[in-house]
Amino acid sequence: MTNLFKTFLAGLALLLLPALTPAFAQAETIQGAKAACEIGEQNDGYLGRVRGAEISAAVDREMRSMNQRRKAEYARLSKETGETVSIIAQLTAEKLINRAPAGHCVQDASGTWIEK
Numbered sequence: 001m002t003n004l005f006k007t008f009l010a011g012l013a014l015l016l017l018p019a020l021t022p023a024f025a026q027a028e029t030i031q032g033a034k035a036a037c038e039i040g041e042q043n044d045g046y047l048g049r050v051r052g053a054e055i056s057a058a059v060d061r062e063m064r065s066m067n068q069r070r071k072a073e074y075a076r077l078s079k080e081t082g083e084t085v086s087i088i089a090q091l092t093a094e095k096l097i098n099r100a101p102a103g104h105c106v107q108d109a110s111g112t113w114i115e116k
Helices: 003-019 026-033 055-082 085-097
Strands: 039-041 045-051 105-107 111-113
Touching: 026 055, 039 085, 045 055, 055 085, 085 111
Parallel strands: 039 105
Antiparallel strands: 039 045, 105 111
């Protein structure tokens, strides 16, 4: 993949971030769970349960819902750009992980959960 194309996809990933922001009630559930390191941004572009964390049924439901919306958005961008869903998801993951605030858990490149 050329650097120019990678830059273009990274820009698309930034445009994608607002589309991935949940409704206010969901945001509270998701953000609270992220702040508690119960769930976090995975290196594959989706939210995941941090290893060993217990999550409520509501958090699990909202996390799954968010991941479904992300998957649909990644597929839409894939059709627009001709790039694979996994590349778009990975580029978005990099942006989301980099933007995660201190105290939130994220996956590093090896898949290990770390607290920022």
